Amino acid sequence: MILKTDKSKSSRSVELDILRIIATMLVVLGHCYFYTLSGGLDGGIDYFSLLNQSDLNDTIIHKSMGLFSNLIYSCHMALFFFLSGIIYGVCRNKNKYTRLKDLIIDKAKRLIVPYFFVSLFFSVPVLFFTGYFGEGDYIHKILVGYLLGYGKNHLWFVVVLFYIFIILWILDKYISGFVFKSFIIFSMLICSKFVLIDFLYIGKAFQYIIWFYFGYVFNSYRTLFNNMICIYKYKLVIGVLGMWIVMFFIGRRLFEVWVIGYFVTFLGIVFFYSISILIAQKYGSIFIEKGILRIINKYTFEIYLYGTPINYIVLSVIVNTIGVPALSSEIGSAFIIVLRLVFQILIPITLAVIVDRVKLLVYKKRIRG
Numbered sequence: 401m402i403l404k405t406d407k408s409k410s411s412r413s414v415e416l417d418i419l420r421i422i423a424t425m426l427v428v429l430g431h432c433y434f435y436t437l438s439g440g441l442d443g444g445i446d447y448f449s450l451l452n453q454s455d456l457n458d459t460i461i462h463k464s465m466g467l468f469s470n471l472i473y474s475c476h477m478a479l480f481f482f483l484s485g486i487i488y489g490v491c492r493n494k495n496k497y498t499r500l501k502d503l504i505i506d507k508a509k510r511l512i513v514p515y516f517f518v519s520l521f522f523s524v525p526v527l528f529f530t531g532y533f534g535e536g537d538y539i540h541k542i543l544v545g546y547l548l549g550y551g552k553n554h555l556w557f558v559v560v561l562f563y564i565f566i567i568l569w570i571l572d573k574y575i576s577g578f579v580f581k582s583f584i585i586f587s588m589l590i591c592s593k594f595v596l597i598d599f600l601y602i603g604k605a606f607q608y609i610i611w612f613y614f615g616y617v618f619n620s621y622r623t624l625f626n627n628m629i630c631i632y633k634y635k636l637v638i639g640v641l642g643m644w645i646v647m648f649f650i651g652r653r654l655f656e657v658w659v660i661g662y663f664v665t666f667l668g669i670v671f672f673y674s675i676s677i678l679i680a681q682k683y684g685s686i687f688i689e690k691g692i693l694r695i696i697n698k699y700t701f702e703i704y705l706y707g708t709p710i711n712y713i714v715l716s717v718i719v720n721t722i723g724v725p726a727l728s729s730e731i732g733s734a735f736i737i738v739l740r741l742v743f744q745i746l747i748p749i750t751l752a753v754i755v756d757r758v759k760l761l762v763y764k765k766r767i768r769g
Contacts, residue, residue: 413490414685415626417697419483419676421688424700426476426672431708432740433462433469435715435727437552442545443533444552447715447727456728465737471648474661475668477557478611482669484561485615486622488568493619500569507565511558518705519547519555526709530716549601554708556601563605564612578617585613593658610662611669629677637678640671696745699752706748714740 435448451458497503524542527533533541545551549559575581592606618625629636644667651660679687688697696703718726718736726732 413622413680414688415673415676415680416483416486417685417688418679419479419673420700421693421697422672422676423476423479423483424696424703426472426479427704428707428741428744430469430472430476431711431744432737433465434711435462440545440551442541442551442553443527445530445532445712445715447719447724450719450724451727454724454728456725459728459730459733461730461733461737462727470652471645471668474648474651475665475672478608478665479669479672480557481561481564481608481611482615482618482673484564485612485617486619487615488565488612489616489619492572497569500566500573503565503569507562511562514705515555515558516547519553522706523553523555523709527712530712532712549598555705556604557704559601560604560608561612563602564609567605567609568613568616582613585610611665614666614669626677629674630681633678637671637674640667640674644668644671695749699749702752703745703748706751707744710743710747711740714743 435451436444436446438444438446448458491497497506524546527546528538533546541551546553549556571581571584575584588606589610592603596603596607644664647660647664647667651657651664654660688694714736718739722732726736
């Protein structure tokens with residue numbers, strides 16, 4: 401879900417590749433849980449209500465996966481913004497994006513174009529097939545609900561990231577001083593708590609920019625933190641994990657105290673980044689250069705682009721063929737989770753490979769022509 405770094409060993413940090421794999425897998429795992437997704441103006445699905453209507457009980461496996469998914473959701477999107485901020489900091493240190501025009505053009509190609517292309521030519525047909533848009537008024541549901549921010553388009557991240565790149569570039573250009581800049585970003589966060597602008601996900605940019613900025617600032621201290629992790633190793637990581645889980649359950653009790661939620665998110669980010677450091681220290685680049693992890697590392701962005709709609713297909717096919725009782729069976733519930741996990745990885749990778757080969761054929765044809 402993050403812009404890919406230069407794949408040459410000399411210009412990338414192994415821990416960032418590992419962190420990107422971890423973050424991608426967290427998203428995939430988190431999406432293996434839901435039976436219900438209320439889409440707002442664009443429609444939605446609600447297979448869980450079918451269980452209640454059929455007097456069937458939820459499974460222990462699904463309930464446990466729900467708790468795990470909630471823990472993941474406490475930090476997984478913020479983790480992507482944090483990682484994007486680090487990479488943006490690396491790029492700026494190399495004097496990249498010195499002009500706003502260059503930044504806008506580059507990010508529009510990498511983020512905005514995929515948003516509209518994948519939404520219109522992949523996600524919308526898939527969701528239409530599964531009945532997500534319901535009946536009637538499809539133009540309004542698709543254009544206003546799904547594309548303009550009033551629904552549940554899973555690609556909202558790329559649009560918000562596009563805004564944040566531009567906002568931070570402008571702040572860097574015209575605002576001097578860490579304190580004043582931090583005050584502006586924190587003020588944006590506070591504003592998002594009172595006024596949420598759904599149109600084109602503008603409100604989400606105010607909500608998540610703090611995590612991007614955290615990564616951007618953290619990049620300057622990354623070597624120091626990495627060395628600290630290498631010294632204390634598992635003691636520090638286990639301590640952070642313990643605090644993260646404890647604060648997560650405290651936050652569930654005090655869900656109205658949003659400050660606790662942000663502290664939970666912070667601990668989750670620190671935990672997963674620390675894990676990536678330990679893995680990089682122990683295994684180095686070998687961890688991401690062999691087997692399925694090498695492929696996932698190459699196609700993390702594609703897994704994000706195409707993965708989530710696959711969930712709707714799996715659920716729709718199972719409910720329409722086997723029936724709702726499959727959701728109330730422990731074996732069936734476990735099978736559905738595994739199926740969704742595998743398909744969310746394999747199908748996007750397959751599509752990405754096909755697209756790459758088509759691009760290669762077109763390129764060769766142009767060269768010959």
